[in-house]
Amino acid sequence: MSALEIVGLNKSFSGFRVINDVNLFVEVGERRLIIGPNGAGKTTLFNIITGEIQPDAGTILLNGQNITNIPVQKRSHLGLTRTYQIITLFPNDSLLKNISLSLLALSSLRWSPFVALDVRNDIKLQALEVLDQVGLKRLADRPLNQTSYGEQRRVEIAMALAQRPKIILLDEPFAGLSIEERTQIRELLVSIPEEVTIVMIDHDMEVALEFAEKITVMHFGEVVVEGSRAEVVEHPKTREIYLGE
Amino acid sequence: MRERCLIIVTLMSLVSLPLWMGSDYYINIASQILIWAIFALALNVLVGWSGLVSLGHAGLFGMACYTGAWLLEAGWGHFTAVLGAFAMTILVSAIFGALSLRTRGIGFIMITLAISQILWGIAYRWIGLTNGDNGIIISARPTPFGIEMDTPGVFYIFTLIVFLLTMLIMAIFYQSPFGVSLRGTRDQSRRMSALGFNVWLIRFFAILFSGFFSGVAGLLFLYYHQYVSPHVLSLLNSAEVLLMVISGGTGTLLGPVVGAGLVVVIKNVASAYIERWNMLLGVIFVAIVIFMPEGLVPGTQRLFRWVFSRIKSIGAAIKSEAS
């Protein structure tokens, strides 16, 4: 059984086809990199997988379960989480609160209007644990808008990890980071347990290359090349796209 | 320690207000401020915490008034009337939510406006039910635990208790997991649904919650005036309560209360001294936007923090000078 299986996916925006008959097959525990230049349809693909955009045609299976018509908010309960390319966190809240929200999403406690969230120690402890995992425990009480961009990127990933997902979609986790920060993120990604499937997109090949076993190259909404790292790098089409023919 | 003292002093002065206020008139004004404050707090749940601006909340407020008045007129007791009014308000809030949550932003403003205007039109036209613009007069205030509420002081205390309970519930709600989730949907609705929150349902419940407290305020209004007419459903009423929330400071707990005090005082008290009170109100709103665009309460906080930091730095300068 595969962690994520996509069959015959199509999507058009006002007549313009952004996803063209995409098929994808990701195994459990796999690290998959999807690359392609800007406008290749990578983020749209993510948005369709998480359900934020409905596809025109095609099927998405998550661990064998058809989730094509399942609403967005239910998919995270099935073990699917993602990060965003542009930071979409809660800027005025503390890091702790940000992570807590992520934990809260899977807890029935979220409907409770009665107790103060702050006094729920279980959530707090879990959140601290996650923050510790990404090395931000010392900043737990700092408002998010007073942290650096690199730290916010790590919070993004921490929010995804907090939900103990089966599969994580990472949308350009290295974008806009310094070399030092990239190293931190890389270490963080390496520390993710092996049974968790990771799908990552990036437009820059160099950064994420070493991370993945298998690479998919997208261009103009289509899967152009797919294969192991070496195969893809050597493939003429890849060179065509990336070396600007 | 000092904080506790202050809270106690404030509470004591509020509770003992009928004793030191002297004139019944001002006790009544205080009751009205509290009623409007509850209404403004209810609207604040949407405007401040959900990012949904409703320009039709008078519709919910008025439904509670009318349902209470109908049931009382039909000979039911106060208990049934209050329960019925809540049930009706919740029901209308649900319809309100189901229709309005299809849009956001300006669309939401307009849809809520349209719904309340339709309710207003029905209240005017459906004379058999509402007695048209002549309205419905109810004969008596309730007597909970056998306490007569005919005097302004007693009614004030009753309103104060309801108000304090509302404040308490709002404060708890604000910090509760649901409250935190609600503010999450305001800031990053897309993120929230990706995280696994049902954004629509959260907002829907927020509208019900807000509707319930609008109903509380509506019932208090009904009992205070012992009269209801289509004016309670008017656009002016919706606009006024929205202005209270915005001028006091959206999203804060005290902002709506201060806003309610401001509007009620200008409309009822200042208008006795200043003929051009409408202009005064307008000028105050414009001034708030210019000087404290975030509202009176957060604006004052900012002002004091600024003054404080200035004093501190001057103090430090003097100190370093001296040494």
Place this chain on the structure above:
Amino acid sequence: MTLYIILTINSITMGGLLFLLSAGFSLIFGLMRIPNLAHGALFMLGAYFGVTFLRMEVNFWIAVIFSGVALAIIGGVIERLLLRRLAGQELAQVLVTLGLAFIIADVCLLIWTGDPIPLNAPESLRGVERFFGIVFPRYRLAVVVIALILAIGLWFLLERTRLGAMIRASVDDPEMARVTGIRVSRLFTIVFALGAALAGVGGVLSGPILSVYPGLDAEMLPLALIIVILGGAGSLPGAFLGSFVIGFIYNFGQVFFPDLAYVVLFLPMLLMLVLRPQGLFGKDPL
């Protein structure tokens, strides 16, 4: 049969009137995303200016233009001093425009008293036209013509001039417009002044039909909102057609569904918002 013909003509003339009311609102709302809740008050203020000019024995059409110019200045000042600093702050915009509406209404009461004041149509347009036994006021027919001319003029301004091209570019994508060197901030002042001027012109032109009185502002504002919702925000053809659609709904609704008289406008608005939030001609949902 005659009733239907009369109602149809009524609907068309009312549509013309409503376009005069809503064109400015739609323009401001579309470009600046400001729900200008002072629009009704500006409309009323324009009509009152018309009263004063007419009392000074100014020609009717000159009074219309004067009033438009006066309102343009007032609108420009409001934009420069107040709205400028509130870009994107919807709540502050609501607060400040409502505050302004309160102030303007009270100033009008102070200056022009609470009396209802009718404006007289120009001599040549008084009286009635008769076709096939149906009587119709000449001035109302003139209003339709004026509305048409105004619509064409605005269309020309927006579609055929440099200013219009800049406005359209800013409506479509303010960020992009700014990048390409359009001075969006000055454009906003111009648009707001233009919108206010349209309100002023509309106020005077509708004076002979509606008269002017305290409360005119509050009666007109919901109409402007409805038209813009129905037609789609910022769409001039939308506002134009929306006005006539409302004209028809209003006239036929009042006659054939008298029990729905109060909701005859808000019901279609509600349906529209629920079923088609972007309006008849708008591109984006609100």
Place this chain on the structure above:
Amino acid sequence: MLLFLFKMKIPLFCLALCSVLVSSFLVVAAYAQDADPIRIGLMTVKTGPLATGGIQMEQGLDIYLRSVSYTIAGRPVEMIVADTGGSPAVARTKAQELVERDGVDAIIGPLAAFEALAINSYIAQVGIPTLSIAAAEDMTQRTPNPYFIRVSSSSAQASHPMGHYAAVDREFRRAVTIADDIAYGQEMVAGFQRVFEENGGRVVAKLWPPLNVAEYSAYIAQIQNVDVVYMAFAGINGLRFIRQYAEFGLQGEIPLLGGMTSADESILRNMGDEALGVISSSFYSSELPWPANVDFVSRMREVYDVNPGYYAVSAYLEAMVLHAAIDAVGGDTEDKAELMNALRSVELEDSPRGYVRFDEHGNVVGNIYIFEVQQKDGRLVNTPIKTYENVSQFWNYNSEEFLSQPVYSRNYPPAIYLGQ
């Protein structure tokens, strides 16, 4: 001390601020009340759509009090004006303000029926004599308030005679009515319809434009195939309707009859030829010829440069009645019940509207006139053309029988000739 303020945490500071705000205005409260002058509270509307009538009430009252040099029964008179803004909720607060804070001896006003109904239970509860111009029928009929008295007219009091005049004097047979869709308009139409139909007329259509209707063309289009139109409008709507009626060429084609406030002096002064020929019924016009009125009108013109109409004269008359009653109790206004009795037994031989007395329900009995709008000295005026003497709110019906029937409304009495 100042430091204490800054050391407070923010929410707490807010709480303090809030309580300061709330209490600061409350401190303004108590100023000494000396019992010496007679205080008259005028509840009126000075802002919003009803302001035109409301301001005239203040003018009328002022003119009367000037004429007695602000002195009644040897005591100085103080007039305290409260602006309700046309809102029932504010009306209630203003009534409390006048009674509890200003300690007035009587209230004149409020203007609108819904305002009077909003303070109805309050005035009975505190027992404050209230002389209102609100026309709501039941306030002096099925649910009379012992502290309420009306010297102007109930809604139908002036429209009963109009029904008679239209059917008998003018022999109109087919009428359409158009009125504001509020109780005031509905009650006037009901009274007109009842008497008109009892004397052989038929009301074939009843039109009810909403109070805030933008314009009347859709309604005017429905006026076809009738002898006469009866309109019952309040405030400014009469002006708007009469203008549009003329605009569509109906002036002179179909006679236009109106209720009390439809062609009131307050709107006539802003109108032109389009109002000529409108016939209305009311208890007053500035053209009534006797000296008491000529004197009143000349003073109104002198001070305010206006012809008084419904609103101005009502406040004036109420002040007259109040004056007579205070004289009757010897200037002692403390006993409100006694003052109320005195008010109800007032008879004015010589008021601007003619002879006036009250029935047992506190409503006025007096002349009702039929007026026609004519031009005189460059002004439009309501010239009296017929007088119905000493009309009560029950017309010539038996009062007990009248009160056993439902109150006038949109659907009562039923219109049996609709569409015929």
